[in-house]
Amino acid sequence: MERKDLKSRKRSGRPIKAEKRNQLLSLKCTLAERDLIKIKANSARLSISEYLRELALTGKIDMRMKALPSEILSITAILNHMAANLNQIARKRNSNDELTVIERAELKVQSMRLKELAGEVKTYFL
Structure with missing residues (x-):
């Protein structure tokens, strides 16, 4: 059996992102603060990571509300x-x-x- 070169074979699946988020930033908070952050992230329809990143980078959260006419x-x-x-x-x-x-x-x-x-x-x- 021949081993195929890993770089030459075709890859399928999810495409590789141009800029991968691979840096971990930890945050200490109380249980009550964590629950409050989770509730606010859910109300904004964002994950906790997305919520905190958006808040830290822009200082505000764009609420993703879908209002029907x-x-x-x-x-x-x-x-x-x-x-x-x-x-x-x-x-x-x-x-x-x-x-x-x-x-x-x-x-x-x-x-x-x-x-x-x-x-x-x-x-x-x-």
Whole structure:
């Protein structure tokens, strides 16, 4: 068997970073301080290392909050309400009860509103 030269073989996997962080910087703190740092790092959606590095280098933390537009939040609320209504109708149908005239009319209204909502979603994302 021949040994392949390690430098000549193809490497797969994660690419090598241009600047590798290989220097360890230790920090002493109390348990309460450590917990507080961990909570703040989690609220910023960063690891503890990233949080402390960012704070030390820039003096501030860029919060990575993902805020959804109010239109999307209102669409989500309407869909949740419709899902609850459909669940109630399905439960009633599965128990062999017939729908009343009012329930049928409400189902038709909900169906039309769902079609309108689908149109709003399409126009929002186009």
